[in-house]
Amino acid sequence: MSTSAARTLDLMAFVAASERPLGLMELVEQSGLDKSTAGRLLSFLVQRGFLNRDPVTKRYTVGPAFIALGAAALNRWELKANAAAHLRRLCEVTGETSSLHLRVGDERICVAGVESSHPVRRVLTIGERVPLHASPTGKVILAFLDENEAKGPLAAARAAGIDVLVLERTLARIREQRHMIGVGDRTPGVGAVSVPLFEQDGTPVASLTIAGPADRWTPSRMEECLPLLRAAAEQICIAPGVRTI
Incomplete structure (x- = not known):
């Protein structure tokens, strides 16, 4: 260039x-x-x-x-159209906010979602960019990046004062479990469960998440709804050849 x-x-x-x-x-x-x-x-x-x-x-x-x-890129991937029904169903069944996040470099960007109808709920900002290391939605992507691609996000975490050894242990656990459940991981009082989505070559490209107030969206409730989240992720086709594991 x-x-x-x-x-x-x-x-x-x-x-x-x-x-x-x-x-x-x-x-x-x-x-x-x-x-x-x-x-x-x-x-x-x-x-x-x-x-x-x-x-x-x-x-x-x-x-x-x-x-x-930007709209053309999203339409080419049929992102919103393919995710919309699943996001609505996740929200309806769990009562909490569902969202889809796309990896963009060393960040993840919220590209679609459905907010809970509860007065107290996780509020979405479509287009919000957050470093991969800073939330469950990004960590489930970061966990599966190859060593070279992970260098940037890990350096950003170190620069932000994050204990990288603790972060790497979290990422190892995500690789083992294929999901992340966290409470207050990014925002105090908010619980979130996230799963990654991959291209056919194993490259992580996005994450699917359900989040809500921790007093209602507890770890046990998130565990209970994890199969539903995985099933939705399996059916969301972000681009030709994209899969989940």
Whole structure:
């Protein structure tokens, strides 16, 4: 990939990952580019529709072409269409929030889900990105990455102050059990049970999860519903050839 292309993609990624519109100087600081180069590349992205530039604030947000590209990728994998019915059933039967998470680099992103009808429930943020080491939804993916691919997530965990030896023991247990049940693992007072999904070559690509308040969604209740979660995972086809184990 050319240097110019890499810089352009980096700028798109910075804008997409931000929870608020970004200005030129913020993007200069994040990217390490000089102001002239960043401005030229941003103008190109605006012209192509991948970014929007507010004429008043002069800040950047993702544009229609970027959104369409993401939607096309999801549609190609038939992700939402194939998962929707299973996510609804998981929520209806368990009474808790169900969700599907896709691996994107060293993170997982929530791409679909159905929230519980209980007033107190696990609330989803579609599009939320979380490091693989930071939640059950990511750990069941991280556990099955090969040694080289796991280096990045483990380094991120170490940088975040996580005891990597403890994390590696957790990952070993996930590999043995093929699932993870956790309470307060990411959010205090929240229980979650997750299973991984794999491509035919064994590469982990996603996870399926049911989560809820720990006083209601207890470890014993999660164990009870684990076969239902596994059965749903078996039927969700994320892409041609994807399987679960």
